[in-house]
Amino acid sequence: MKEIKVTKNDSGQRIDRFLSKSFPLGQGQICKLARKNCIKLNGKKCKPDTHIAENDIIKLFIPDEMLIPKAKSDPDDFTAVSDKIDIVYEDENILLVDKPVGMVVHEDESGDSDTLINRIKSYLYHKGEYRPENELSFAPALCNRIDRNTCGIVIAAKNAESLRILNQKIRDRELTKLYLCIACGKVTPDSATLTAYLEKNSDTNTVKISDKKTKSNLTIKTKYKVIAYNGENSLLKVDLLTGRTHQIRAHLAYIGHALLGDGKYGNNKLNKKYGFKYQALCSYELQFKFTTDAGCLSYLDGKCFKAKAPDFVKMFGSNIKL
Known part of the structure; x- marks a missing residue:
């Protein structure tokens, strides 16, 4: 028999998930052991989906060889x-x-x-x-x-x-992540919410954008605002209303304004002209806007944090208001 006292970091999760993380036990094994009353929580029989709390006592009536803890990170x-x-x-x-x-x-x-x-x-x-x-x-x-x-x-x-x-x-979108990027050309209108459909190709690690919904693609929504235009390229602030793989890069390329420096979806000729080896894209701003209980993080509600302005902003002068 093995006895475990639940710590604060292990509390709040289902007992089956806790056991599968801690020991080499599969979901099927845990369900079978629970049915046989081999897993007890605070001295009582429990179901696999029971949530555990700090200081709970778990007793496992299981052969020792099944309880060799999973290898931890060295x-x-x-x-x-x-x-x-x-x-x-x-x-x-x-x-x-x-x-x-x-x-x-x-x-x-x-x-x-x-x-x-x-x-x-x-x-x-x-x-x-x-x-x-x-x-x-x-x-x-x-x-x-x-x-x-x-x-x-x-x-x-x-x-x-x-x-x-x-x-x-x-x-639940109670955090807003805003991005800065340089899009090739003059993006019009000055602000918009774009909607399209994205399909991922895992073999090539690329995505394809379409204006038609199919069974295999996902809806994407990308909201942008033009911050500045230097006569050749546009500095945008982007709000991802959906967060999909390569969404900003692929969606802007789809409307004809690929990110400067983007080797997958961009224009290599323009990338070489401006000397950009990587996409001009920065996860710049984070806003906490809680609409439901945030527990121990409630103090973050209403706060906004920004990264340092990326170097590529310098292309638009020193007076850019971000």
């Missing part, structure tokens, strides 16, 4: 990585980090361990705020992602409660 996997990050905002619950161009948020097929999440873990580890050996199922996590060659704000949660709240807020 601290050296991230402590060997630099802990230098550009912090936009930090408190006891969250981190807002300004990601540079060229860095991936999570490890990809290249196998490079110098990722944004590893730098955040390293930073918190060296601060003494994160000790993986003390956690069964939680590790600091990112709440949003941006492409390797997009810069700007990425949200990280320091604890499980904040992660659950932020994921809900993002899903």
Whole structure:
């Protein structure tokens, strides 16, 4: 028999999900064990979808070989990585980090361990705020992602409660993420909400935009406002009303105004002319606009945070009001 006392970071989730994260147990196994009364919560039989709370006691009447904990991340996997990050905002619950161009948020097929999440873990580890050996199922996590060659704000949660709240807020659009970008040519009208349909090709890691709905594509809505025009290109502020893969890049290219520097959807001739090797795109501004209870993050309601202005804004002079 194994006894587990639920910690704060493990609380609030379903017991089956907690067990599947902590031990090499599949969903089917957990359901079967629950039916056989091999899993007890505070001394009572429980269902797999029962939510656990801090200080709850879980007792598992399961053979030891089934309870060998899942391998945890070796601290050296991230402590060997630099802990230098550009912090936009930090408190006891969250981190807002300004990601540079060229860095991936999570490890990809290249196998490079110098990722944004590893730098955040390293930073918190060296601060003494994160000790993986003390956690069964939680590790600091990112709440949003941006492409390797997009810069700007990425949200990280320091604890499980904040992660659950932020994921809900993002899903229900109680957070607004605004982007700055350079679109080739003169974008007209000065502001609009564009609607189209996007289909992803996983094999090529590209998307296709269409003006017709099919069974295989998804609706996208992209709201933009022209901030400046320098006679050749337009500086836009963009609000993603839907958040799909490569949405800004592909949607603006579809209407004839690809992002400057975009190698996938853009104009290579123009990219070379202006010397842009990466898409001129920045996740610049984050607004918290809660309409439902935010629990431990309620103090963030109404707050707005901005990354440093990206270098590409300089193309439009020094008096641009962002």
